[in-house]
Amino acid sequence: ATPTAVMVGTGVGATQGVLIKGGQALESAHKVNCIVFDKTGTLTIGKPVVVTTKLFKNMPVKDFYELVAAAEVNSEHPIAKSIVDHAKNITQDEQNNPSWPQAKEFVSIAGHGVKAIVQNKEIMVGNKKLMLDHNIAISVEAEEILAEAENMAQTGILVSLDGEIVGVLAVSDPLKPDAKEVISILKSMKIKSIMVTGDNWGTANSIARQAGIETVMAEAQPETKAIKVKELQNSGYTVGMVGDGINDSPALVAADVGMAIGAGTDIAIEAADIVLMKSNLEDIIIAIDLAKKTFSRIR
Ligand code: ADP
Numbered sequence: 001a002t003p004t005a006v007m008v009g010t011g012v013g014a015t016q017g018v019l020i021k022g023g024q025a026l027e028s029a030h031k032v033n034c035i036v037f038d039k040t041g042t043l044t045i046g047k048p049v050v051v052t053t054k055l056f057k058n059m060p061v062k063d064f065y066e067l068v069a070a071a072e073v074n075s076e077h078p079i080a081k082s083i084v085d086h087a088k089n090i091t092q093d094e095q096n097n098p099s100w101p102q103a104k105e106f107v108s109i110a111g112h113g114v115k116a117i118v119q120n121k122e123i124m125v126g127n128k129k130l131m132l133d134h135n136i137a138i139s140v141e142a143e144e145i146l147a148e149a150e151n152m153a154q155t156g157i158l159v160s161l162d163g164e165i166v167g168v169l170a171v172s173d174p175l176k177p178d179a180k181e182v183i184s185i186l187k188s189m190k191i192k193s194i195m196v197t198g199d200n201w202g203t204a205n206s207i208a209r210q211a212g213i214e215t216v217m218a219e220a221q222p223e224t225k226a227i228k229v230k231e232l233q234n235s236g237y238t239v240g241m242v243g244d245g246i247n248d249s250p251a252l253v254a255a256d257v258g259m260a261i262g263a264g265t266d267i268a269i270e271a272a273d274i275v276l277m278k279s280n281l282e283d284i285i286i287a288i289d290l291a292k293k294t295f296s297r298i299r
């Protein structure tokens with residue numbers, strides 16, 4: 001394509017909220033035949049809400065949420081934010097001031113959850129892996145609640161106090177309204193869609209099923225997403241990657257075309273070649289169409 005055609009292409013993109021960072025991005029986009037999607041905040045809306053709370057101890061819900069919020073308020077994870085929001089509703093007093101104890105020795109364990117000392121007790125909030133890594137037994141009852149949540153495409157979160165599971169939460173983060181249609185259009189364009197997520201297999205498979213994605217990689221470490229992109233490239237694919245998180249930035253850089261969700265983190269936006277300013281998935285199709293038009297017009 002001529003420089004003028006590329007300029008026109010990127011210009012048209014910009015008017016539609018598709019920010020294309022240069023001609024190389026557009027050129028790669030017209031050859032894409034495989035797209036790797038992050039789950040949370042990319043395929044899903046990314047604003048999880050707590051929909052279930054089950055306590056196993058004779059503990060007032062308010063006391064439980066004070067401890068959980070004290071730990072999670074230190075985390076940047078969207079799940080932590082949803083838990084803190086929910087805790088605000090439950091724990092606030094008449095003046096709407098949530099009064100949480102101070103957490104000490106807070107640690108965030110990437111892809112697993114959080115750990116802290118609150119009121120001289122060790123609290124952990126996170127997934128099964130977090131509990132198993134700390135030798136905490138998960139009861140049959142807790143397992144059942146987790147499985148039920150995962151079946152409904154929700155994420156189950158365990159809470160332990162001093163080495164014992166005291167409660168389970170379920171958070172729901174629904175699919176974006178256009179996800180299913182976009183995956184189906186990509187399929188008709190002979191572009192393969194893959195989902196890679198740090199979330200558990202049960203939830204990941206449920207969300208993938210809803211979206212119409214057949215290939216899933218769950219319980220992925222942050223490095224895994226970039227490794228997956230490189231594997232696909234080595235087997236001959238021109239790979240697009242769509243993501244919103246800090247976790248996604250290595251994969252966005254590795255991909256032939258990294259596409260960041262506009263509402264995502266600055267680090268993802270910087271790492272990407274294309275920014276979807278409206279944060280919808282339809283704009284992936286717009287970007288690819290634009291690239292195809294730009295690069296077929298001038299041959
Ligand atoms: P994703 O790729 O879905 O954004 P992450 O790798 O960030 O996933 O996290 C994987 C899983 O680890 C989450 O689904 C959740 O179960 C658990 N997790 C991570 N951070 C937290 C947190 N702050 N509180 C509770 N659970 C967490």
Ligand code: MG
Binds near residue numbers: 040245
């Ligand atoms: Mg994400």
